[in-house]
Amino acid sequence: MAKGIMYIDGQRVPFDGETNVLSVIRKAGIEMPTFCYYSDLSVYGACRMCVVEDERGKIETSCSMKPRDGLSIRTNTARLLKHRRMILELLLASHNCSCTTCEKSGDCRLQELAMRFGVRRVRFGDSREESQLDDSSPAVVRDPSKCILCGDCVRVCGETIGMGIIDFAQRGYNMRVSPAFNRTLSETHCISCGQCSAVCPTGAITVYNQIGKAWRAIHDPKVRTVVQIAPAVRVAVGEAFGLPAGSNALDQLVTALKYMGVDEIYDTTFAADFTTIEESREFLARLENGGPFPMFTSCCPAWVKYLELENPKYLKHISTCKSPMEMFASIVREHYQEKDAQDGRTTFHIAIMPCTAKKMEAARPQFRHNGKPDVDLVLTTQEIINMIKESGIQLPQMELEAPDLPFGLGSGSATIYGTTGGVAEAVVRHCMPDKSRNTLRALEYSPLRGNDSIREATVQVGDREIHLAVVHGLIHAQELLKEIDAGNAYYDLIEVMTCPGGCVGGAGQPYGLKQKKQERTAGLYAADRSAPFKRAEYNPVVTSMMDAYTPDQRHDLLHVDYTK
Amino acid sequence: MSTGISMDRVDQIIDSYGCQRHHLIAIMQDIQAEYKYLSPEVLERIAEKLDVGVAKVYSVATFYENFSLEAKGKYIIKVCDGTACHVRKSQPIYTAIREYLELEGKQKTSADGLFTLETVACLGACGLAPVVTVNDKVHSKMTPELAIELLEELKKEEAAL
Numbered sequence: 001m002a003k004g005i006m007y008i009d010g011q012r013v014p015f016d017g018e019t020n021v022l023s024v025i026r027k028a029g030i031e032m033p034t035f036c037y038y039s040d041l042s043v044y045g046a047c048r049m050c051v052v053e054d055e056r057g058k059i060e061t062s063c064s065m066k067p068r069d070g071l072s073i074r075t076n077t078a079r080l081l082k083h084r085r086m087i088l089e090l091l092l093a094s095h096n097c098s099c100t101t102c103e104k105s106g107d108c109r110l111q112e113l114a115m116r117f118g119v120r121r122v123r124f125g126d127s128r129e130e131s132q133l134d135d136s137s138p139a140v141v142r143d144p145s146k147c148i149l150c151g152d153c154v155r156v157c158g159e160t161i162g163m164g165i166i167d168f169a170q171r172g173y174n175m176r177v178s179p180a181f182n183r184t185l186s187e188t189h190c191i192s193c194g195q196c197s198a199v200c201p202t203g204a205i206t207v208y209n210q211i212g213k214a215w216r217a218i219h220d221p222k223v224r225t226v227v228q229i230a231p232a233v234r235v236a237v238g239e240a241f242g243l244p245a246g247s248n249a250l251d252q253l254v255t256a257l258k259y260m261g262v263d264e265i266y267d268t269t270f271a272a273d274f275t276t277i278e279e280s281r282e283f284l285a286r287l288e289n290g291g292p293f294p295m296f297t298s299c300c301p302a303w304v305k306y307l308e309l310e311n312p313k314y315l316k317h318i319s320t321c322k323s324p325m326e327m328f329a330s331i332v333r334e335h336y337q338e339k340d341a342q343d344g345r346t347t348f349h350i351a352i353m354p355c356t357a358k359k360m361e362a363a364r365p366q367f368r369h370n371g372k373p374d375v376d377l378v379l380t381t382q383e384i385i386n387m388i389k390e391s392g393i394q395l396p397q398m399e400l401e402a403p404d405l406p407f408g409l410g411s412g413s414a415t416i417y418g419t420t421g422g423v424a425e426a427v428v429r430h431c432m433p434d435k436s437r438n439t440l441r442a443l444e445y446s447p448l449r450g451n452d453s454i455r456e457a458t459v460q461v462g463d464r465e466i467h468l469a470v471v472h473g474l475i476h477a478q479e480l481l482k483e484i485d486a487g488n489a490y491y492d493l494i495e496v497m498t499c500p501g502g503c504v505g506g507a508g509q510p511y512g513l514k515q516k517k518q519e520r521t522a523g524l525y526a527a528d529r530s531a532p533f534k535r536a537e538y539n540p541v542v543t544s545m546m547d548a549y550t551p552d553q554r555h556d557l558l559h560v561d562y563t564k
Numbered sequence: 565m566s567t568g569i570s571m572d573r574v575d576q577i578i579d580s581y582g583c584q585r586h587h588l589i590a591i592m593q594d595i596q597a598e599y600k601y602l603s604p605e606v607l608e609r610i611a612e613k614l615d616v617g618v619a620k621v622y623s624v625a626t627f628y629e630n631f632s633l634e635a636k637g638k639y640i641i642k643v644c645d646g647t648a649c650h651v652r653k654s655q656p657i658y659t660a661i662r663e664y665l666e667l668e669g670k671q672k673t674s675a676d677g678l679f680t681l682e683t684v685a686c687l688g689a690c691g692l693a694p695v696v697t698v699n700d701k702v703h704s705k706m707t708p709e710l711a712i713e714l715l716e717e718l719k720k721e722e723a724a725l
Contacts, residue, residue: 158617158620163617164616164617164618164619164620165617165619166619167617167619167620167622167623168623168627169619169622169623169626170626170627171626171627178619179618179619180604180607180608180611180617180618180619180621180622181604181607181618181622188618188619
């Protein structure tokens with residue numbers, strides 16, 4: 001790790017281990033503009049916004065420049081400012097500047113930087129061929145007319161998710177970011193994780209907006225709106241209202257939703273306790289019946305989709321448990337059937353999720369009954385933030401109100417479903433015969449928690465040693481599968497989350513880098529600690545409902561077969 | 565027409581490079597040398613065997629002018645539009661052939677699948693300008709009329725077959 005002193009605009013700035021000059025500049029308190037730089041992705045150096053000038057007047061991009069002891073650079077010379085303005089003007093020239101009605105308006109990097117650099121006119125015309133809007137995906141909408149070719153989406157799809165669905169095509173001014181053969185996303189193996197939309201600095205890739213449908217349901221007096229809120233949402237929703245990342249705003253969110261006119265508000269953690277118990281039961285049964293191992297968790301719909309499309313031989317390894325969202329939806333469907341018949345209203349079930357792939361999951365044929373999806377609508381955290389803002393509600397000023405009963409109560413172990421390692425830890429807590437506080441403490445320091453992409457742990461269940469792996473970032477799961485294929489690795493249970501960080505880093509969340517995701521994770525662990533009970537089997541509502549189910553009911557409500 | 569690409573042959577070519585990613589361009593060149601173009605199925609097979617995304621393979625294939633994603637005609641006509649040929653009026657030759665073959669917009673291959681019309685920057689035969697090649701056979705000092713005559717002859721030969 002290089003260490004030394006640099007001079008930025010004549011000021012001494014020490015550096016210690018930073019991989020590029022850009023990070024040193026930012027550390028010194030200068031917000032260097034960038035489009036194509038993300039600390040979590042590889043350095044690309046395409047947007048040229050982060051250029052700096054050295055003592056000889058040489059201009060270079062600071063993102064791809066290594067810090068050197070004694071290096072002296074300037075960040076804001078007249079030439080640099082002129083370059084940046086010219087870059088912006090050229091980008092705007094080939095950009096669909098329908099800003100006020102753009103999905104990304106107010107949150108667009110191009111808009112922000114054009115404003116910051118005072119670009120008020122564009123002297124060049126747009127000579128590109130007209131491009132087609134691609135709204136074929138259930139999760140994201142692609143509008144190539146707004147693309148600035150920074151390649152962020154291309155790199156996140158290839159490097160972090162390992163799918164490589166989109167890439168640059170053609171060259172020169174005909175260059176586009178597109179799937180192969182100019183196909184639509186629905187014609188590719190896209191798994192709807194939405195990370196491309198999360199990193200897109202403009203409105204070229206955005207989350208499929210379904211706010212209008214939500215309002216229609218809420219405003220219809222004949223419709224009962226029932227909402228479930230996923231664990232990761234509560235620690236991110238407040239960020240848009242000035243609360244620090246990781247602060248738990250669940251109770252304020254409940255009040256806000258009541259103000260907005262939602263009828264009943266529940267917590268997905270309730271269903272996650274069902275998932276923990278069912279998944280553990282399945283796992284123990286597999287231990288008895290000899291497999292198939294490894295067993296994969298099934299909560300992440302993008303992961304399930306990946307196996308289905310790219311690695312179907314492992315489909316039978318995936319837990320037959322529905323995801324907590326879909327378990328919740330089946331329970332709601334059952335519960336309100338009778339009530340709907342009595343009061344003549346129809347129940348409309350909205351799930352607030354940190355995830356864009358949940359929109360795809362909700363539309364799967366396996367989760368439709370009587371011609372209607374179990375989850376009528378999935379809203380992302382960002383969409384619910386927009387709805388709260390539209391209502392003029394100041395979230396931090398809301399009174400605290402707990403979610404409704406009976407489906408509003410979940411254990412601590414269900415709250416941590418929202419972060420990488422959470423599902424595995426919940427299952428371990430449930431399976432371990434020793435229920436003392438100290439086993440929980442020991443788990444806190446086990447490799448189940450942490451931020452490494454692939455973490456391994458061994459726990460003792462009865463007389464058997466169980467080998468677990470926790471993976472986040474789909475590309476690492478693909479690597480692990482290759483190792484398993486080659487016979488170099490063996491695990492009994494593997495938890496996979498497609499997005500880095502798990503659901504706290506989902507594409508439906510307000511965008512945040514690693515640091516922010518870790519703060520959200522810390523918020524979930526804090527919620528776990530303050531929960532009245534930490535294990536799924538201590539949830540009184542869940543256990544009494546479980547006991548009342550016949551095996552058939554349990555199978556119908558809580559399990560799914562993706563191979564069919 | 566070069567229909568019927570043999571996937572076994574494609575596999576053979578890819579295997580001959582040991583399925584290595586960094587041979588992507590060489591693999592595509594070899595396949596194109598054999599079949600004159602790269603079909604979507606070919607690109608998909610390459611992606612699968614090299615374990616890279618199809619979008620990446622497509623990206624490389626569309627970046628280089630040399631790769632064609634469309635099937636080509638039996639006769640590939642190249643009209644030289646290098647500096648020397650250009651000043652000696654290669655453009656009217658190109659236009660005349662286009663009209664004769666009834667090509668529209670971005671269309672390069674005639675509807676009967678016989679002819680593909682392309683331009684080329686310089687064939688290095690400036691002394692013979694303007695130059696047209698048909699399947700790499702050089703025809704020197706062309707005019708629009710000579711070019712049409714040439715095509716008509718080729719058509720007659722085809723009809724006689």
